[in-house]
Amino acid sequence: VLRWEDLRADPPAKFSNSGGDYLDGMANAHTARAYVQLGVWRGDDWDTYVYSPIHTLLQVMWFRLAGVSASSNNGFGAGMATLGLLALIGSVRRAAALDQQTRAWPLLATLFCSLSAVLLAYGRLALFENTTIFFLLAGALALRPQQPWGAVLLGAGCFLAYATKAIGIYALPAGLMGAAWCAFPRGPTDGRPTLRSVLTHGA
Numbered sequence: 001v002l003r004w005e006d007l008r009a010d011p012p013a014k015f016s017n018s019g020g021d022y023l024d025g026m027a028n029a030h031t032a033r034a035y036v037q038l039g040v041w042r043g044d045d046w047d048t049y050v051y052s053p054i055h056t057l058l059q060v061m062w063f064r065l066a067g068v069s070a071s072s073n074n075g076f077g078a079g080m081a082t083l084g085l086l087a088l089i090g091s092v093r094r095a096a097a098l099d100q101q102t103r104a105w106p107l108l109a110t111l112f113c114s115l116s117a118v119l120l121a122y123g124r125l126a127l128f129e130n131t132t133i134f135f136l137l138a139g140a141l142a143l144r145p146q147q148p149w150g151a152v153l154l155g156a157g158c159f160l161a162y163a164t165k166a167i168g169i170y171a172l173p174a175g176l177m178g179a180a181w182c183a184f185p186r187g188p189t190d191g192r193p194t195l196r197s198v199l200t201h202g203a
Contacts, residue, residue, distance in 0.1 A: 002114075003078040003123050007071040011121050025126040028052070029073050032059035036068055054163045055131045073126045080130040081123030085113055087137035094141070128165040135161040 011021040027046070034043040041049060049056040059076055066072040092109040113119055123130060139157020144150035 002120055003081055004075070007074040007078065007124065009124075011125065015121055021121075021125070025073060025077060026070070028055065028126055028128060029059055029063075029076075031056050032063055033068050033073075035060055036063040051166075052128055052164055054135075054160055055128055055165075058131065059126070074124055077122075077126040077130050078124050080134050081119070084130065084134035084137050085110070085123075087134060087141045088113060091137060091141040132161045132164045135164060 015021060028048055030046050031041060031048040035041055058080075059073075062076045062079070063072065066075060089110050135157045137157075139154040139161070142150050142153030142157065
């Protein structure tokens with residue numbers, strides 16, 4: 001609810017020394033906005049679709065549904081942040097079930113991520129990071145022990161994260177290690193479920 005409250009509002013004052021808090025979300029929407037309003041992909045030399053094509057395509061679909069405005073642009077960021085939070089909850093719940101751990105994991109993950117000042121402030125902006133985080137967590141959610149298609153979906157999630165923002169490349173080693181570990185049979189006391197959870201969710 002907090003992520004969707006008054007999407008016209010600016011980020012908290014002095015939350016960061018970077019001007020990107022106020023400018024990046026709008027700059028990232030430049031190509032999508034031009035395409036929806038003017039029907040052209042390249043209105044000038046600021047080509048967001050070149051270095052973040054996935055984010056741009058998703059924004060085009062969003063703007064067609066919600067219209068083009070500052071609040072709808074922030075709504076896109078809030079939507080991706082909300083989907084990422086849901087994917088995190090789902091993946092942590094599954095990890096808790098695999099490891100036979102307490103069911104408090106999903107609750108704690110929800111509380112920490114929902115109330116984090118950083119995630120809350122930036123989760124209301126149309127930043128590449130919100131889309132990147134969603135793809136990484138969705139890939140982790142798709143991973144299943146000893147099921148190759150889960151590893152394929154994890155790889156797809158990592159690729160989409162990288163195509164959204166190149167910083168997503170840092171998550172590839174964790175995803176690959178998690179996928180490799182899921183390929184092994186697991187015994188009741190070999191410690192693999194716990195380590196698998198650390199590797200797959202370390203991304």
